[in-house]
């Protein structure tokens with residue numbers, strides 16, 4: 745039987761590295777996506793086992809094409825790479841901030857997903873996990889940071905990028921349902937990482953969030969698709 749294979753984008757650190765580590769522990773051959781070869785190789789070595797570097801900048805079409813060439817089949821794609829460069833409300837958000845954020849968090853996911861789709865179609869149980877954010881919900885957020893809290897209007901570029909990612913999750917799920925794909929979005933919860941350093945005091949363990957991603961990566965054939973789940977498996981409202 746073929747070894748199950750997974751790709752995690754932005755896996756050189758943070759939540760992504762934890763997801764890659766847990767998938768490796770589940771027996772997957774894991775591609776550690778990293779736009780920087782040196783840092784990605786170090787992360788893959790830390791994980792050990794069947795983890796290997798895949799140089800991948802999700803905003804660079806040439807990088808995506810070159811990465812896809814190196815993979816022959818994929819069972820799980822975790823679109824984890826993300827950025828949050830601005831905490832401003834929409835009234836103070838320039839279109840450059842929006843564009844930069846969407847390049848990674850939205851366009852990057854579409855470009856990577858579509859390029860790896862032929863490889864996922866070779867899997868008997870293809871799974872796509874989009875690492876979104878509870879702050880991308882239009883109606884729900886438990887984030888204690890004032891800029892991210894529900895009703896605050898802050899972090900407009902980031903939050904609207906995750907809302908767009910959520911919409912695309914549903915549309916991918918609908919488009920690919922008959923081919924057996926499960927496509928779901930994950931709200932990892934507040935985690936202390938470089939993306940969210942202010943979570944250092946309030947944020948939980950990134951490994952806990954990673955377990956939520958792995959649950960969605962291992963969904964059975966009768967499991968949900970086109971849904972939005974918190975790291976602990978509870979549904980999140982759109």
Ligand code: NDP
Nearest residue numbers: 754756758759801802824825826877934935937938939940
């Ligand atoms: P980190 O900043 O620790 O990790 C982000 C990862 O994305 C890094 O590996 C980074 O690479 C990578 N990345 C950024 N841009 C690109 C790119 N163009 N191409 C490839 N990789 C890229 O943050 P987190 O681990 O916290 O974030 C992971 C995901 O979790 C994100 O999608 C984020 O939105 C989401 N999330 C995080 C929360 C939190 O509280 N931390 C809460 C809710 C959602 P590099 O090191 O090169 O910059």
